[in-house]
Amino acid sequence: MNTALLIFSTITLAGAAAAMTLRNLIHCALAGAVAFLGLAGLFLGLGAEFVAFGQVLVYVGAVAILIVIAVLLTRPARVAGESPRVEPWLPGVGIGVLVTGALVAMVKASLVARSPEAVSSPAAPVKAIGEQLMTTYVLPLEVLGLLLTAALIGAVLLALRDPGEARRP
Amino acid sequence: MLGSGIVKGFVETARNFVGSFHDPGRLVTIEYPDERQELPENSRNFPMLVYDGDDRMKGLRCVACKICEKECPPQCIYIEVERDARGKALKHPRIFDLDISVCMSCQICVEVCPFDAIKMDTAFELSTDNRFGGLLLNKHQLAKPNSYYRAIHPLEAAEVDERLAAEQARAAAKAKAAAAKAPAPAAANAVAT
Amino acid sequence: MFELFDQLFVNLKHAVVGALPEGWQVLASPLISAAAILGVFASLFALTVLVERKGLGRIQNRPGPNRVGPAGLLQPLADFIKALTKEDIVPVSADKVLHFLAPVVMLAPVLLAYAVLPFGRNMVAVDFDAGLLFFFAAGACVELAVFMAGWSSHNKFSLLGAMRAIAQMISYELPLILATLGVVMLVGSLSLVDIVASQAGHHWGWLARWWVFTPWGLAAFVIFLIAATAESNRAPFDLPEGEAELVAGHLVEYSGFKYAIFFIAEYLGLFAVSALAITLFLGGWHAPVAALDWLPSWFWFGAKLAGFIVFFIWVRGTLPRVRVDHLMGFAWKFLLPLVLWNLVVAAVWWYSRGWAFAGAGILRWVGCAAMILIPYSLLGRALYTRHGLGPRTYRLAA
Amino acid sequence: MSTLQSFLIVSALLFGIGLTGVLTRRNAILVLLGIEFMLNAANLNFIAFWRFGPNPEALTGVMFALFAIAVAAAEAAVGLALVIAIYRHARTANLDAVEELKG
Numbered sequence: 001m002n003t004a005l006l007i008f009s010t011i012t013l014a015g016a017a018a019a020m021t022l023r024n025l026i027h028c029a030l031a032g033a034v035a036f037l038g039l040a041g042l043f044l045g046l047g048a049e050f051v052a053f054g055q056v057l058v059y060v061g062a063v064a065i066l067i068v069i070a071v072l073l074t075r076p077a078r079v080a081g082e083s084p085r086v087e088p089w090l091p092g093v094g095i096g097v098l099v100t101g102a103l104v105a106m107v108k109a110s111l112v113a114r115s116p117e118a119v120s121s122p123a124a125p126v127k128a129i130g131e132q133l134m135t136t137y138v139l140p141l142e143v144l145g146l147l148l149t150a151a152l153i154g155a156v157l158l159a160l161r162d163p164g165e166a167r168r169p
Numbered sequence: 170m171l172g173s174g175i176v177k178g179f180v181e182t183a184r185n186f187v188g189s190f191h192d193p194g195r196l197v198t199i200e201y202p203d204e205r206q207e208l209p210e211n212s213r214n215f216p217m218l219v220y221d222g223d224d225r226m227k228g229l230r231c232v233a234c235k236i237c238e239k240e241c242p243p244q245c246i247y248i249e250v251e252r253d254a255r256g257k258a259l260k261h262p263r264i265f266d267l268d269i270s271v272c273m274s275c276q277i278c279v280e281v282c283p284f285d286a287i288k289m290d291t292a293f294e295l296s297t298d299n300r301f302g303g304l305l306l307n308k309h310q311l312a313k314p315n316s317y318y319r320a321i322h323p324l325e326a327a328e329v330d331e332r333l334a335a336e337q338a339r340a341a342a343k344a345k346a347a348a349a350k351a352p353a354p355a356a357a358n359a360v361a362t
Numbered sequence: 363m364f365e366l367f368d369q370l371f372v373n374l375k376h377a378v379v380g381a382l383p384e385g386w387q388v389l390a391s392p393l394i395s396a397a398a399i400l401g402v403f404a405s406l407f408a409l410t411v412l413v414e415r416k417g418l419g420r421i422q423n424r425p426g427p428n429r430v431g432p433a434g435l436l437q438p439l440a441d442f443i444k445a446l447t448k449e450d451i452v453p454v455s456a457d458k459v460l461h462f463l464a465p466v467v468m469l470a471p472v473l474l475a476y477a478v479l480p481f482g483r484n485m486v487a488v489d490f491d492a493g494l495l496f497f498f499a500a501g502a503c504v505e506l507a508v509f510m511a512g513w514s515s516h517n518k519f520s521l522l523g524a525m526r527a528i529a530q531m532i533s534y535e536l537p538l539i540l541a542t543l544g545v546v547m548l549v550g551s552l553s554l555v556d557i558v559a560s561q562a563g564h565h566w567g568w569l570a571r572w573w574v575f576t577p578w579g580l581a582a583f584v585i586f587l588i589a590a591t592a593e594s595n596r597a598p599f600d601l602p603e604g605e606a607e608l609v610a611g612h613l614v615e616y617s618g619f620k621y622a623i624f625f626i627a628e629y630l631g632l633f634a635v636s637a638l639a640i641t642l643f644l645g646g647w648h649a650p651v652a653a654l655d656w657l658p659s660w661f662w663f664g665a666k667l668a669g670f671i672v673f674f675i676w677v678r679g680t681l682p683r684v685r686v687d688h689l690m691g692f693a694w695k696f697l698l699p700l701v702l703w704n705l706v707v708a709a710v711w712w713y714s715r716g717w718a719f720a721g722a723g724i725l726r727w728v729g730c731a732a733m734i735l736i737p738y739s740l741l742g743r744a745l746y747t748r749h750g751l752g753p754r755t756y757r758l759a760a
Numbered sequence: 761m762s763t764l765q766s767f768l769i770v771s772a773l774l775f776g777i778g779l780t781g782v783l784t785r786r787n788a789i790l791v792l793l794g795i796e797f798m799l800n801a802a803n804l805n806f807i808a809f810w811r812f813g814p815n816p817e818a819l820t821g822v823m824f825a826l827f828a829i830a831v832a833a834a835e836a837a838v839g840l841a842l843v844i845a846i847y848r849h850a851r852t853a854n855l856d857a858v859e860e861l862k863g
Contacts, residue, residue: 002763002837005763005766005767005770005795009659009766012768012770012774013773013774015763016774016777016778016781017777018775019781019790019793019797020778020780020781020784020785020790020793020794020797024511025526025787025789025790026457027460028461028790029789029793030460030506030510030792032793032796032797033506035774035797035800036796037801039502039774039800039804040499041506041802041803042767042770042805042807042850043803043804043815043825046767046810046811047808047811048497048808048811048821048822048825049490049491049492049496049808049827049839050491050492050495050822051492051803051807051822051825051829052828053492053495053496053498053499054499054826054829055800055803055829056499056500056503057495057498057499057502057831058500058829058830058832058833059796059800059829060502060503060506061497061499061501061502061503061505061506061532061535062502062833062836063796063832063833063836064506065509065532066836066837066840067405067529067789067792067793067836067840068506068513069525070526070789070843070844071789072513072521072845072848074661074789074843074844074847074852074853083786085784085785085786086783086784086785086786091782091783092780092783092784093783093784094782095779095780095783096773096776096777096780096781096783096784097776097780099775099776099779100772100775100776100777100779100780103770103772103775103776104772104773105846107765107768107769107772108765108769120827124810124819125491125549126491126492126495126552126553127550127551128819129819129822129823129826130550131642132823132849133614133848134824137823140827144820144827144830146829147831147834148830148833148834149839150834151833151834151835151837151838152837154838154841155837155840155841156836156841158838158841158842158844159841159844159845171738171739171742171743171746172742175680175681178680178681179676179680182421182676182680183676183681185420185421185422185423186417186420186421186676186679188419188423189420189423189425190420195423196423196425197423197424198423198424198425200425200428262479297577
């Protein structure tokens with residue numbers, strides 16, 4: 001357990017926990033961005049530079065901004081006296097805790113615990129990633145391009161104002 | 170070609186930039202406290218009282234007729250006549266106050282003054298740290314010598330001087346004629362005083 | 363002799379690190395790099411502000427600041443003292459924590475971006491394999507800081523300004539990144555050190571082999587410059603701060619040193635993106651012609667950076683602010699198609715590298731240039747006539 | 761405890777936080793954020809297994825994480841557009857207020 005792992009996992013988990021518990025939606029979204037940054041740090045520590053920087057670019061640069069703008073577009077950040085949780089919230093927390101506990105227990109009990117430390121520290125060179133994307137993974141890449149285009153058009157169409165709808169004052 | 174206008178703009182600003190170093194005509198900025206602009210002949214700011222001779226108070230042309238006080242649109246002038254011991258009005262202001270925080274530089278007082286006593290000054294550095302007393306000028310502060318008036322408004326002052334000289338000459342001629350007509354009373358008067 | 367000057371700073375750092383005890387060396391090396399970057403670029407910021415104010419003054423036919431010190435040279439110091447001593451006002455209804463954090467979050471990623479830029483031969487803090495991506499990832503964090511500043515101020519102008527800034531930055535990030543892709547495609551690496559190394563050597567023995575000397579490279583460079591101006595919120599794309607309509611955008615409620623930090627971050631971002639343009643298109647620290655190779659590499663980098671700063675000041679003094687709908691239309695309808703097409707041209711350039719017949723070089727050049735210029739002209743004309751913005755005639759003016 | 765295991769535990773905790781958030785928060789946007797956390801936890805698993813796996817030169821985990829990030833971006837865009845569309849219809853983004861889809 002090295003220091004970098006400890007720091008970045010703390011940032012990630014604290015950010016995620018804050019994002020799921022804070023009352024103010026904007027604070028939640030920003031805490032989420034912090035969690036994404038921490039995850040990028042974890043990826044960097046694991047030697048996956050490209051994924052780490054991609055994570056920051058996509059999640060902090062795009063998804064967090066999208067979430068923040070969606071929050072601003074949908075409702076005032078703070079509604080007095082309104083609970084931020086669904087009404088019977090205990091079962092949800094219970095299920096979450098149960099699932100987490102089961103996962104952790106399984107990880108602890110699994111063969112992984114006895115697996116030796118990795119001796120080599122592999123890197124993912126950008127060139128190799130690019131070459132694989134263009135050879136082995138070319139079909140997924142094309143499908144992904146199609147999916148992103150479809151998502152773009154779909155998002156625009158969904159968020160477009162209905163032509164019949166009158167302009168709000 | 171598309172975008173040529175932008176290139177033209179760049180050339181223009183570059184010409185300005187380079188030109189500002191070797192062409193002094195381009196730099197129109199006057200660095201005010203260090204160098205001062207020559208004020209134009211017709212510039213005006215607030216009124217002043219012109220006096221002749223050396224004595225600031227004796228030489229005042231103002232006779233306290235109060236025409237300017239009545240005519241002043243924002244009513245920034247306050248005049249009281251000097252009276253002698255018997256209560257007879259002397260042709261002289263005891264108080265002549267002018268509030269330059271109220272004055273709007275309309276020059277109506279100058280237009281109506283029959284004695285060419287009130288004229289427009291060009292001084293503009295009148296700021297003070299006291300907005301009540303500091304901006305209320307009394308007759309001592311308002312009094313300016315005729316030479317100063319000549320310096321700031323040479324053309325206008327020459328005309329005024331000419332007119333005043335003509336008036337004086339006319340008055341002198343009249344007095345002379347009167348003296349010729351009735352020398353005795355005049356002589357008697359002279360003796361009496 | 364050349365070696366001594368060229369590697370002056372590298373050797374200096376090594377000497378300092380070597381003099382430290384063993385355990386400290388790992389920590390000292392990055393710290394020294396960071397301190398050097400911070401020191402150099404913070405003083406460059408002070409200098410730039412002065413040069414900008416004086417230069418803009420000259421462009422507008424006025425002398426500019428000249429009261430503090432000889433010829434106004436101490437103006438940055440006066441500005442600094444003023445920023446430090448000004449009262450730091452936090453609005454009552456503001457989100458105090460975010461209001462405090464926003465300038466920090468703004469400055470930190472900008473400084474991080476400097477880590478991957480090669481300032482000279484062997485002068486790079488971290489040579490990431492995905493350095494370019496790191497640069498853009500760091501740049502992406504700035505948007506969040508702008509939002510934090512705008513939202514936490516609890517002021518409608520600052521929120522509007524932040525929204526505009528975010529929309530503008532996201533829109534112009536696309537052409538910015540796509541413009542760099544041509545270079546990445548031909549070099550085959552995202553590492554900025556590799557990209558600089560790929561521009562070594564000379565055409566015909568004297569002209570440097572920079573990417574800007576290719577048709578697609580020139581087009582990508584111009585698009586990159588436009589997008590970079592917009593990314594760093596500089597005139598003529600400084601709408602987020604549009605004083606006339608938004609007072610100062612997301613900076614409305616900031617004063618004193620917090621405002622100064624935003625200001626510094628903005629300028630440091632400008633330097634970083636200029637340095638990236640130098641690295642990608644202008645050969646990084648390589649000399650422009652072979653005859654000038656004897657000057658040290660860091661000198662060339664600095665000279666190019668100075669050129670960029672002067673250019674950006676010139677742009678600011680020349681072009682009026684763009685209207686907000688034109689700004690978005692320009693990015694999405696004009697720059698984006700052109701930059702995508704430019705990638706195709708870069709590919710054509712790449713595949714035609716093996717041509718060996720007579721006049722192949724000229725044909726390749728002219729062909730690629732035509733492939734860029736014709737769509738540029740056609741697209742531009744089409745967009746302009748649709749908006750009724752073609753060449754204008756004035757009825758009353760001569 | 762091996763390093764791989766600690767990464768897996770971090771990932772499990774992140775997944776748990778995301779799941780709890782999804783189950784308890786009322787606001788649709790935060791539910792979406794919780795889903796993103798769960799996706800990210802999966803990504804962390806992929807990268808960790810790639811790093812400590814037997815043949816890291818295959819880059820499979822990295823590839824999967826990259827695709828997952830791209831898909832997550834698309835998902836976020838469409839999801840948030842849906843939230844905005846629902847908000848326009850129901851004037852709220854709270855999930856328990858939009859119950860018309862219930863069978």
